[in-house]
Amino acid sequence: MIDRSEIENNVTPEQLAKRTLIPQEKKMKKRRSLVKGIIYALLILTAIICFIPFLMMLVNATRSNDAILTGFTLIPGTALMENYRTMMEYVNIWNGFKNSLIISVLVTLLTGYFSALTAYGFAFYTFKGKNFLFVFMLVMMMVPGQLGLIGFYELCKNLGILDTFIPLIVPAVASPFVVFFLRQYIQTTLHPSLIEAARIDGASELRIFHTVAIPIMMPAVATMSIFTFIGSWNNYIMPLVILFSPEKYTLPVLMGFLKGSQVAQNLGSMYLGIAISVVPIMIAFLFLSKYIVNSISAGAVKE
Amino acid sequence: MKNLNRYGYAFIAPFWIIFLIFNIYPVALTFYYSFTNYSGSGTAEVVGFANYQRLIADSYFVEAFFNTWKIWGVNFALQIVIALILAMIFSDARVKMKGLSFFRSIFYLPNLITVSSVALLFGILLDWQHGSLNMVLMNIGIISEPINWLNQPTTAQLSVSLILTWMWFGHSFIVVMAGVSGISTDFYEAALIDGANRWQTFTKITLPLLKPILLYIMITSLIGGLQLFDLPMLLTDGIGSPDGSLNTMVLYLYNQAFKYNNYGYAAAVAYGLFIITVIFSAIVFKSMYGNERKQARRV
Numbered sequence A: 001m002i003d004r005s006e007i008e009n010n011v012t013p014e015q016l017a018k019r020t021l022i023p024q025e026k027k028m029k030k031r032r033s034l035v036k037g038i039i040y041a042l043l044i045l046t047a048i049i050c051f052i053p054f055l056m057m058l059v060n061a062t063r064s065n066d067a068i069l070t071g072f073t074l075i076p077g078t079a080l081m082e083n084y085r086t087m088m089e090y091v092n093i094w095n096g097f098k099n100s101l102i103i104s105v106l107v108t109l110l111t112g113y114f115s116a117l118t119a120y121g122f123a124f125y126t127f128k129g130k131n132f133l134f135v136f137m138l139v140m141m142m143v144p145g146q147l148g149l150i151g152f153y154e155l156c157k158n159l160g161i162l163d164t165f166i167p168l169i170v171p172a173v174a175s176p177f178v179v180f181f182l183r184q185y186i187q188t189t190l191h192p193s194l195i196e197a198a199r200i201d202g203a204s205e206l207r208i209f210h211t212v213a214i215p216i217m218m219p220a221v222a223t224m225s226i227f228t229f230i231g232s233w234n235n236y237i238m239p240l241v242i243l244f245s246p247e248k249y250t251l252p253v254l255m256g257f258l259k260g261s262q263v264a265q266n267l268g269s270m271y272l273g274i275a276i277s278v279v280p281i282m283i284a285f286l287f288l289s290k291y292i293v294n295s296i297s298a299g300a301v302k303e
Numbered sequence B: 001m002k003n004l005n006r007y008g009y010a011f012i013a014p015f016w017i018i019f020l021i022f023n024i025y026p027v028a029l030t031f032y033y034s035f036t037n038y039s040g041s042g043t044a045e046v047v048g049f050a051n052y053q054r055l056i057a058d059s060y061f062v063e064a065f066f067n068t069w070k071i072w073g074v075n076f077a078l079q080i081v082i083a084l085i086l087a088m089i090f091s092d093a094r095v096k097m098k099g100l101s102f103f104r105s106i107f108y109l110p111n112l113i114t115v116s117s118v119a120l121l122f123g124i125l126l127d128w129q130h131g132s133l134n135m136v137l138m139n140i141g142i143i144s145e146p147i148n149w150l151n152q153p154t155t156a157q158l159s160v161s162l163i164l165t166w167m168w169f170g171h172s173f174i175v176v177m178a179g180v181s182g183i184s185t186d187f188y189e190a191a192l193i194d195g196a197n198r199w200q201t202f203t204k205i206t207l208p209l210l211k212p213i214l215l216y217i218m219i220t221s222l223i224g225g226l227q228l229f230d231l232p233m234l235l236t237d238g239i240g241s242p243d244g245s246l247n248t249m250v251l252y253l254y255n256q257a258f259k260y261n262n263y264g265y266a267a268a269v270a271y272g273l274f275i276i277t278v279i280f281s282a283i284v285f286k287s288m289y290g291n292e293r294k295q296a297r298r299v
Helices: A002-009 A013-019 A023-061 A065-070 A080-090 A093-124 A130-141 A145-159 A166-173 A176-189 A192-200 A205-234 A237-242 A251-260 A267-302 B002-033 B050-057 B059-091 B100-112 B115-125 B132-140 B153-181 B185-193 B198-226 B230-235 B249-259 B263-298
Strands: none
Touching: A023 A267, A023 B059, A023 B100, A023 B115, A023 B153, A065 A267, A080 A267, A093 A130, A093 A166, A093 A176, A093 A205, A093 A251, A093 A267, A093 B002, A130 A176, A130 B002, A145 A237, A145 B002, A145 B249, A145 B263, A166 A205, A166 A237, A166 B002, A176 A205, A192 A205, A205 A267, A205 B002, A237 A251, A237 B249, A251 A267, A251 B115, A251 B230, A267 B100, A267 B115, A267 B153, B002 B263, B050 B263, B059 B100, B059 B153, B059 B198, B059 B249, B059 B263, B100 B153, B115 B132, B115 B153, B115 B230, B153 B198, B153 B230, B185 B198, B198 B263, B230 B249, B249 B263
């Protein structure tokens, strides 16, 4: 009896539609599958439009400058190695890759660790001025990065850290949004009694953080780390302002440098340079796409 | 307990030390510079509100303001319409489309790519004589003459808008889908029983219930859009050509500070941009939630 009423309640719209299907509507059903086909075709077309710039990039990266100038085809050329040599003569793209990787990895580690530390401090201790500091942090979260750009540049000049990686890495210790996200997360996932238990066992506060809080926070830290990494990897204006020496350029700045260099004369090499900066991200996305998509959904709904 | 409170300060101390030095101090310093004629070297002389007076009367800044809005507006309208149509297709219980995760990934892909790479890529794809886009369009027969995309104000702005749409509609789609899947199916069942058609279901149920999500997309997109920099910087010559049509507010800020060494004035541009962002975020927020309060009162 109970089972039956439950089934009744769980009727999905399609089932409902099926149940009310009368013979005359069979024609409509046929029409529906036609419409469905058209929609699929349009979706595939949209997907192709999404992907075609990348495809053009990949194909053109293998073609010689002369071939690109005369016309476009989707058949790959044979000038890949030649393009590569031309590009490397003027711009060492792997160096930019290395710089970007060093900065992004360190930024991600610093942001993850110190944001967790701060979030834990905000969530599990009561101290004077806590609420004020938290609200102040939230307000500062709304301030766009460009607001302090000029002051930031001056500060770095006075500290003598222009043209180093320090201004691009160290500020990652303070990431208000990540702190906010992690505090919300740990407040719902870590029960204070667990901390009390650890205290009774004689663990120090920092040890409790490392052995109890961090493992529990890990999924949220991982989610945030993806976006921290991407944000740092793609950051353009900061390294553009801070770095002067081409050998220190990050990949995005190097892209701008590529455009102004001799390489721009050879379109094949240009395409290849862009492709090298793009393909690793595409490969990473292949493995992480589901995770990234879920993270975006979760982030939006929670707010 | 007293003992433990001290630990609280210790835990948040590293954050606040770095935050004060690298975030709050630069913001305050920029504020100070906005009242000076600092030029990057020498001493800064306080000039009062002169920079702000100049800002309001500066036709280049006003132009940058409207350019930014035009480019963002076209992109946002397109991106949100596409995202809503896609969400409508994939959430329709009667049609039951498959392949959601596949299409979602493909649509989202352009968003992950470094903007400077995107700018460079489109810079050569859209090239007037040798760009692949013109070649393809001419091959298919859509156009007979190559279009000089990046050298005419209207097409240049349109190009940036479309590139932004290309980059962002997948992201909006994911967020809208997340919102749609949060809507209880009870509403849709009730609508089905009442004989509502797709359009009615969409406008009377989906849209109103998506309001908070749409607000979230709009405000985050607006804040990002007002900071538009990488694309216009790298797509043409870095100062907003053709005819200043790609001159955006942050590009203007950057050029004033680091190209022309007008640090004081650039600081005022930064604060002008900040004030504009706050005002428009507030307007968006008010217009979406103010209505609701009025309606609630009427009921």
